[in-house]
Amino acid sequence: MTNIADIEAAAERARGVVRRTPLLSSPFLDEIAGRPVYLKAEVLQHTGSFKFRGGWSAVSALDQVTRAKGVLAFSSGNHAQGVARAAQLHGVPAVILMPADAPKLKIENTRAMDAEVVLYHRAAGENREEIGDRLRDERGLTLIKPFDDAMVIAGQGTCGLEIAEQAAEAGVNEATVLTCCGGGGLTSGIALALADRAPGLTVRPVEPEGFDDVTRSLASGGIKPNNGPEVGLCDAVLTRAPAERTFAIMSAHCGPGLVVSDAEVKAAMRHAATRLKLVVEPGGAVALAAALFHGDELAEGPVIATLSGGNVDPAMFAQILAEG
């Protein structure tokens, strides 16, 4: 299992490449939440999401010969960009398998980072694993999984090291840390880092309604996949289920999950734009939505929430702003 030494090693490899993103706040958000709220602004990370941390960690951890053959990723978007940019900076090939209905901006950005994008059609029953296996065998590519990968989790954990430092700088020693949770890579990484560095900070994963696999899994003590629709507003966090690896870490280190509505997510996006001057994508705003609108489910005291990504199509963002 990934441990604090892996995270420290990932932080060492990330030095001078991965951004230390700021921990922000606004008196207006504190007032809505009725408590101090701090936001870890991962939208300002390279490629616009925390996924660059994991992508860089995984690609930089490969031995040179393996890395030179190239890497492969399955992703609806942010992991694609994180891996593509990490490969580009290392000067090695990246092939990214993306669903054809992923946000256009994410597909375009991934291509602009020199990655070869292979689109597959979920509705047509195309199986990305089969396509991926074939590409991997043909070209000797290394698969970088979005969350079920020790080095990816270690990379996301560097965000947790920063939260521990920045919370201490802000004088916060006890707090709830709300994470935007898909497959649990970010949540696991942060939870591992905080368990070691800031045990007074308790991680709680946040998911959108209808995609609450982690919340139900943690509540029941076993992995409970989603059985509903595969697409929704919060594309970045719509995984079917956590992996054994991330579920084990979250079970050991996280409090109960929280579930937010799409309407709360949109309101959180508007507050982030107005009060923090940040563009946050729907999946990146679920933790802020919980901080602002689910205070009755939280322990007293400060909240730290990740703003995990900002890769939203401008037309959709404009539409959501205009609805406010």
Next chain:
Amino acid sequence: MTNIADIEAAAERARGVVRRTPLLSSPFLDEIAGRPVYLKAEVLQHTGSFKFRGGWSAVSALDQVTRAKGVLAFSSGNHAQGVARAAQLHGVPAVILMPADAPKLKIENTRAMDAEVVLYHRAAGENREEIGDRLRDERGLTLIKPFDDAMVIAGQGTCGLEIAEQAAEAGVNEATVLTCCGGGGLTSGIALALADRAPGLTVRPVEPEGFDDVTRSLASGGIKPNNGPEVGLCDAVLTRAPAERTFAIMSAHCGPGLVVSDAEVKAAMRHAATRLKLVVEPGGAVALAAALFHGDELAEGPVIATLSGGNVDPAMFAQILAEG
């Protein structure tokens, strides 16, 4: 005249209060500009603009007895919020005279910071100086001018100290620094700081078309006010003319001004949202517009541009995004 010691003293008073904003970049913006572009993200400053630096500097520099009576400011918005928040944090009264046609968000935010907002009607010929004089005399308030004030300029100069440090960290020793320029407070402060700390960085003010008083003043060697309309897209930087104080500093330390169109400003705002995940107001995007679209008027090498504020009404921001 404000000097580097004043800026250092302002930085000392600002410690632990004013945010050190990040210097950001994006390979997509570098490609458009054809050179490395760094953005000083003052939209992430408290109150959403660099103006909090000057407001805090001026209010914190007052002696306790004077400060306790309260402060007064004239402002269409960002200076109002900067002074109001500084006064609120010091626990002293603030009265802000704002034009009735200032952006609604700026008026609301100023009120939310416990300031007493007094609106005046430019079109009706109401004279803000007369109103201000009366309020000052009646209540013993101290006027904090938006740029013609040594302590305000010193506060804005703290942004220059950070640029000097951050450019050095990025390995940039020679560059053009483009500033969003209204009355020249930010431009003067940064220019003074860089002249001392990073003489290889040359400041050039940027203004919107039709409001190029500083550009014409620097070109002619004497103050040349604007004689056209008083309102426009870039509300934050539409001053009539620089002050003698800021003009003298800019004449001594800045290169020629640059002028950008409203269409370029809107395009810059869209690029900032998509590539940097930042909400930038029109007046805060003029320097980025020059960096992206006026490269032929710039010396070779990297450019550092201020993103000086992000207080744009959400409806206007949505409209500008949707036009792209």
